[in-house]
Amino acid sequence: MNQRILDVLEYNKIIDQLIDQTASSLGKEKALALKPSTQLSEVVRWQNETDEAAQVLRLKGHIPLGGIFDIKPSIKRTMIGGILSSLECLDIASTIYGGKQLKRFIEDMEEPELLILRELIHDVLPLQELERKIKSRIDDHGAVMDGASEKLRTIRSRIRTSESRVRDRLDSFTKSKSKMLSDSIVTIRNDRYVLPVKQEYRGSIGGIVHDQSASGATLFIEPQSVVEVNNQLQQARVEEKHEVERILAELSQEIAEEQSALYQNVEILSHVDFMFARAKLGSQMKAAMPTMNEEGRVNLRQARHPFIDPKDVVPNDVKIGEDFTSIVITGPNTGGKTVILKLLGLFTLMAQSGLQVPAMDGCELAVFEQVYADIGDEQSIEQSLSTFSSHMTNIVDILKHVNERTLVLFDELGAGTDPQEGAALAMSILDEVVSRDARVIATTHYPELKAYGYNRTGVTNASVEFDIDTLKPTYRLLIGIPGRSNAFEISRKLGLEEKIIDTAKQHVGADSQSVENMIASLESSTREAEKDYEEAELKRQEAEQLHRDLQDKWQQFEEKREKLYQKAEDKAQKAVEKAREEAEKIVNEIRNMKNQAEIKEHEWIEARKKLDEAQPNLSSKKSAPQKSQVKTKQKELEPGDEVKLLTLNQQGIILEKTSSQEYQVQVGVMKVKAKTKDLEFIKSKQPYKEKPIATVKGKSHHVKTELDLRGERYEEALSLLEKYVDDAVLAGYPTVSIIHGKGTGALRTAVQNYAKNHRSIANYRFGGMNEGGSGVTVLELK
Template sequence: MDSHTLRTLEYDRIIEQLEKSASSEVSRRKLSRLTPSPDVAEVRQRLASTQEGLDVLRLRGDLPLEGLQDIRSALRRANIGGVLSPSELLQVASTAACEKQVRKLIEGIDEEERPLPILRGLTDGLEELSSLARIIRNAIDEEGRVMDQASPELARIRRAILQLQAGIRASLEQILRSPHYQKMLQEGIITQRNDRYVVPVKQEYRGAFSGIIHDQSASGQTLFIEPESVVNQNNRMRELELDERREVERILGELTLAVQENSDALEHNLDLLTQWDVIFAKSRLGKRLKGICPHLDKEGSVELKQARHPLIAMDDVVPIDVSLDGHTQAIIITGPNTGGKTVTLKTIGLLSLMAQSGIPIPAEEGSRVAVFKDVFADIGDEQSIEQNLSTFSSHMTHIIRILERIDSSSLVLLDELGAGTDPTEGAALAIAILDHIIKQGSRLVATTHYTELKVFAHARKGVINASVEFDVETLSPTYRLLVGVPGRSNAFEIARRLGLPDQVVQEAKAQISHDENRLEEMIGSLATDTRTASEKRKEAEALRREADQLLSDLKAQWRLWEEEKEKLKEAARRDAQSVVARAKRESEAVLEELRQWTREQRGSIKEHQLIEARKRLEEAAPEADWPRPVTGTESEKNRSIAVGDEVFIRTFGQKGQVIEALGEDAFQVQVGAMKMKVDRNNLEWRSTPKRDEAVKGSTSYRRSSSSVRHELDLRGKLVEEAIPEIDKYLDDALLAGYEQITLIHGKGTGALRNGVQRYLDRHARVETYRSGGQGEGGLGVTVVQLR
């Protein structure tokens, strides 16, 4: 990419912002070398990875990798046999620990919701090094000191040092307290000289105080003497300190060996983690700029929607729309000075460079960019004092260099083309240069003051006029880009508003040709029409947004209505289940009475007792005509029913199993422990369980246990909600042949557990129950034995 263009468009300032967004120094160094890529595949990969980073920032927040360090020099030292210092080992541990942070973040995002192939690929490529980080941090603290726990020997040596230090201080404090020595001491303190404990003794008592002199004060009045009584202890202290240093060196050597063994994995992780941080630096900058990753256009078109210059404050910048599509190869921008023409050029060029670097651009969704082999820019006053060239000569020098290098994959940006020389010659030269660039197939955006270039753009195929808007009322530019409308000079109108007499203005107008006056009038009319169309478009967009909001509100109300409807259905279903549960309990009680009569009065049951029991069973059946759920296809509803099939009783709202055919139009159906006669029209077929040969010559049917779990989770429910579920679940478990099931109710206040167990006390098919044991859930579950 052309280095002059990078400087002209201030690409280096974007790189500076990007470096500030990086977490680590190693990433900042890599970003400082980032340049736009001319390769389409590479640009696509860069933008895709940055988009994934933006997605992660939105879903999970940021993951700064401050712990990432450039440990390559430390790894080289370890590989050649050197021993790493504690600070170097901490840097290795910090870098190794980043792997776990990245893996934890990416594993917390649902892969089906966000595939993130690039970031997941980087994460999957990381080697597991958290154990190495743990080993180092268990031996070295954050201040770089090898800890006592690094080895038993080091802990023993340091305990001995502490004990010996305490003994030395005790001996010296005894000397300090002794009346015999107090008059000899300059001060009653203990200090150190040459790593040995000493006391300050007056010069005149040098001969009376036995010991070794290690130092004296600047005045010579004080001698620092190691008393003879602690010499052996200080010698032993030096020995222990040497032992400590040797043990620390040994520990550092072992840790360095562990680093050496993982050297390749550490360097591999450093490379992948640096790529990760570079991606996130771009995403962080994109988020701050409110940028997007644009689409790449294969045909070389550029369409920027509400594009903003990234180096201008958001409150001050005016967005622009730019389109260089298949029908428009060049844009000629005209308008007054300080009106925003140069900013428009820089915005187009800088956003192209950012996109080709994989950096989000400050524009709206739907923007498209092309991948240019080169971007060339000649912007601003490039007068060269060193070469003694004028402004015009300097511009021409750059333009000649550009013309030598352009092709169909280039973007050319020219500011004030032809300025600095005679207007007639300058206009002619500008038209020739533009024509040459267009013939080469390059995309072109140029600014000018020349009226001749407005006519050229109007007549030349693939070239379009544009202008920066100027508000004559306020005599100031609006910085809006008007595509399709050439700029007006506005000189006469501005002069009139500033107070120049109308007579002078009219005389000035008479000096220019009739065609030029008509052109200015036509441009003014176009600008007015464009402004009116823009206002109408804004009104239409406001109405569309209002309609969208109304539609959104209606959808929200519809969702609320549907949710309320579902709540009402659920409430009705629970009421129905409660009625059914009461009926089943009553039927169980009747059946239990019948069994009791059978046991107590074999053969002596009276007819009136059976009639009374049958009447109670009939009364137990619910009379309400509950709405049946709409399930199954019509063919399933009308399917033939056989003994053993699972069916749905429409008026009863429950499932049951056919145990006997009572002719063609009726069946005996068992629902839980209750049997009843049901008309065929009131039944819907649901499934046919597999047959088990229980007894030779006979066929029995059992509900498939694959659809019935051995446990029922009731946590979070009220007792009155849980009882119907338990009742149905016990029926299903009995039909599935289970002898033992588990009810999970949680511990909580114990209200749900007590309610469940009170219900189990009354259930006829419950043999026993108990609270869960160790490993079963304890008081949070109840284990039930069925009969």
């Protein structure tokens, strides 16, 4: 981009604000060198970097970039054999540590979409060994520590001993000869310990004079008795200096060996600092990430100029490049036309520099090869150029380079000359630029250009709004409506007589008056449309809020219903478990009753009743229709008919009719008297047998004389065997056959072990030749 354009659009002020957001001199250096890019891929990458950094700031509020220094000059010196100072070495260690902290911070974040930062940080090398060596030899204040080497520790021990001896001897002078001293203290001159002796006692003290006071009344004398010790101290200090230099040279050499990794780390850290400086600036401006294109489309909503106080700035919508490629803005002075030009130009430069722009989310900007601007009064006395000549010189230069990837900003096009000629030139220049498919925004005062947009394809009019009531501009941009002169209305508001205004209107041509009336009508229609839009937008927001509220309520309802279902299931589960325990208890009672010599009929009925009562009474959402009982009136029951005894939920055989409404029924091994209403007919009369086959616990099939366990799992087989033996006992079978197959013999052993311990099994044996042999166990029941 042309430097003059950057200056005109005040791009340097944005750079100054960006520099303030950097955390290190590395980031500052990057910010100072920033220039807009004209490559879409590069601009998109920069914008993605800024957006990713902004995401981290939103999630974490900060990023650790402290302790990072520009160590590149120090690294370069080590490569040519230079020796770094202890502070330079400490800066290198601090930068290594800062890189590790930053890397750990990014790696610990759970957000997977931080692709750019993770890729950058991945290449930061920890260099822990170099950091350890530096920090083990140099303290936090930049001093080489005693433990940096054994020799340095010994030398510094000697220094402390010599200093103590010198001070002790000099302290004795301050006590014994205090009258000869200007002050009873020990001081230092030329790195040697001395005493402040009065001039008249010079001969009494004796020794070497190193200095005197400004008045000459005091001499700083090193007594002869401490000269030797001071010499030893000076020698130790020289040795200390040489050892420190050796240690720093050794560290410098080790730093030089890691110069490649250090350069890589510095470059990454400076890039990350620069990324977050852009993100911080965007956050400060309440900016948004623009979508970039190469088709010249610009769509800004609620755009705010970054240099106007947020309390005073008026947001504006700016759109160009889709329905039209050029905008001609008319309106009064100080109405904000120039601000619109600079806003669009500055936003373009910011976006092409990877910076976010202060506008609403969803904004769109184009990548232009060049941005040209002819803004402001550039009259030059030295060049003897008038305002018109200065503008025309710029315009001539602009027309040499305009193409379809150019943004052109004209402020007061054609101004500074005869109005008719200026208007004609303005229209001609606009025609030329529009014909090259450039994106153009021009401001003008000329009334001839108000109708320009209606007569040209791809061109539209715009204006800045003016409030007649307050006689002040509102600074709102109205696209599609040309500005109109408000001279008559303003004059009326200011008190000019109506007859003068009427006379003035007669001097205005009919065409001009017609245009003014058309503009007024457009403004009125636009205001009504905006009002309707605002009302519709409000209704839409209310509808969205209602929709969200309903969704929340529905979600709460679903969660509550799910909890109720879960609670009901838990309750049902407990009821079933309780019923199962009751059933087990009843079965055990029945088994105990079977062991007795005879089962009394009322005991059996009582046990059956308990089993029925143990069933859980669970409610369901939809009750199943109950079966209608078959009335025995429909058929006269006869001995031998198979019926269902409803009170016991068991099948049986009619034995005889004991009265008009009562029958004796054979149910398994029991004989029960039942009322006609408690019996349900099943099927017709069957030949009577002494021991009819009993139904098993409400099932519709009869108990067989054999049980096939082949293919069953061990636990399931035992469960089936236990139930079958109980059913066979109730059916009164003398013997039954258990088919278990030969196989490994595990199932056969389990069956026979079960038979040994069952109280209702008298004996067991293998099947005979015609009964299945060892694959069958025959049980003899009691």
